[in-house]
Structure formats: C-alpha cells, structure tokens
Amino acid sequence: MTEAGQTATGGGIDQNRQAVMHCPYCAEETLFPIEGGGWECRSCRRAFSVKFLGLTDPGRHRGEQ
Numbered sequence: 001m002t003e004a005g006q007t008a009t010g011g012g013i014d015q016n017r018q019a020v021m022h023c024p025y026c027a028e029e030t031l032f033p034i035e036g037g038g039w040e041c042r043s044c045r046r047a048f049s050v051k052f053l054g055l056t057d058p059g060r061h062r063g064e065q
C-alpha cells in the first residue's frame with residue numbers, strides 16, 4: 001500500500017481515507033460524503049459506504065494471465 005493517494009480533504013473521514021470517484025450504481029461523479037461515514041450520490045439518490053475488507057495477496061494471481 002502506498003501513501004501516494006493521500007490528500008488533505010479534511011478530517012472526519014478516517015474510516016475511508018480514499019475518496020470514491022464514481023458512484024458504483026450509476027457511475028456518476030456527483031458523490032458527497034455523508035456525516036458519519038459513507039457517500040451519497042446526488043444523481044441516483046443512493047447512499048452507500050465502502051468497506052475495507054483487507055489486503056489481497058499480490059502473488060495470488062501470478063500465472064493466471
């Protein structure tokens with residue numbers, strides 16, 4: 001994991017430090033953070049959160065190409 005994507009977008013969103021760029025439902029970019037964690041899409045009116053599940057093993061896909 002790199003720190004390259006770390007930006008100072010203000011505090012309060014420690015849970016998901018990376019900003020979501022596109023709505024996973026309608027793919028619009030009209031996402032705004034919700035108080036308490038999560039995002040709301042103002043195009044499709046959906047609210048959602050992104051959950052970090054853990055790190056994947058980079059060697060897992062080796063040889064699958």
Ligand SMILES: [Zn+2]
Nearest residue numbers: 023026041044
């Ligand atoms: Zn949407």
